[in-house]
Amino acid sequence: MAFIDYYKVLGVEKKASEADIKKAYRKMARKYHPDLNPNDKEAERKFKELNEANEVLSNAENRKKYDQHGENWQQAEQYEQSRRQQQQYQGGRQQAGFSGGGDYSDFFESMFGGQSARGGGRSTQFKGQDFNAELHLDLKEVYTTHKQTLTINGKNIRLTIPAGVENGQIIKITGLGAEGTGGGPKGDLYITFTIENHTAFKRDKANLYTAVDLDVYSAILGGEITVDTFDGKVKLKVPAGTQNGTKVKLKGKGFPVYKKENQFGDLYITYEIKIPTSLSEKEKELYTELSKLRTL
Template sequence: MTYIDYYKILGINKKATENDIKKAYRKMARKYHPDLNPDDKEAERKFKEINEANEVLSNPENRKKYDKYGKDWKHAEEFEKAQQQQHHRGRRQRGPGQYSEEDFSDFFSSMFGGGSARSQRRNVQFRGQDYNAELQLELEDVYRTHKRTLTVNGKNIRLTIPAGVKNGQVIKIKGHGGEGINDGPRGDLNIKFSISNHSKFKRDKDNLYTTIDLDLYKALLGGEVVIDTFDGKVKLKVKPETKNLTKVKLKGKGFPVYKKEGQFGDLYITYQIKTPTNLSDKEKELIKELAKLR
């Protein structure tokens, strides 16, 4: 395996912070994204390298292994375990301080192919590395179950995203991580959801909250208002003499409950009464008459 300088790929140095890595990755990913560079094989290759570099350097544990073992960082745990085993075996067979290069070469041969019959007998399967990815979505994106394609290490993976996923939630996709060693099982793909909310609703677990303006006359006399929800428009009756900051609940009009089809939270609406401005002379006279009656 050829050594790949992940720091150089992202245009940063080894002292870069996690924030530096994140900024560099986003900048490079935008530049070489396939959607912006259609039919550009070189851009596609660079995009794969950028994703691979970010996969390693954005994970503190992976970065530590990479800094220590270079191109062999994926096998760091196996290397260290093998060294410990060979250390104890060497002490029993040769005494303290006596080691054979063959002890270590057998292990490396068993992992990467070739080697003596002795090493072939000791071939050990190792599970592949887990991959970690972050998927950025809008709140309205996770109101309904839908499919989406995610690019991880240059490979496109088609995912079904369940309705009701929460911000920061991690979903594990088994068998979509790194390849195993010596025909060992593949690792898993862990997807962390980063959900932004630019809607007029505030989400709290499965409930939604919003504030709507209500004109003074409708608050006093009653009437109807039309409310926007993620599931369409709803007509709502306003009671006469509704007070400012009155709260009403629309049952089942909140957010879907994760992995419980057909179950929803509630939508809470707060009325904010708007005082009329730019009154005409006639309106002022009528209000004065009303004030006298009160």
């Protein structure tokens, strides 16, 4: 397989920062995502390369190995270990009186899992490469558990997305990475969730927060109002004399608790009293009368 320059794939310089790499990946991934390029084999190939490049360059340890060892970065640890063993072996040969001109076949065979010509060694197993993916969802989508199909490196994967997933949360799916070598296990798939909120509610874990406008008459006299919750409307009784900024808690009307069935956080409502700005002459007259009564 031809060597792929991951920096060129993402269109960044070798000295690019982590933020530059993440930004470049997101931009390119949106452009070549299979959902936006159906039946486009070239876009599918490009999207696969982007995922591979991001997997390597977004991980500081993997990036260091890649910069040092190029296409053989996954065997970096084995390479270094084999190199040290070869040095020790060469040193032992010299101490025992053997001349130079040693054969490096043992070194490369041990590095890539082959069998030594002199020892009949055993094939070395390497775990497959892990894959990283980002999944963008709307807050409303993670209010309930649902299934979704993702395309990872050209393969369609049907996943169950649990209700209550957090923004920035990473979940690991074992065995959905690249194939191992030498009979080693498959790598894993790591999915990072980006949850976009286009609602009037602010989320903090399983609790929700929102503000509700309250007219001055309801605040003074009390009454009943209808407010929105995340899954519908409810009626609330407003006590007479409610002050601006008053908070009320609706127990169990928040967001689902992650992986805890039928458990929900709470909804916190803050009342914002709205003062009338355009009063009729009659209203001004009545408010004047009220102000006189309050001073008696």
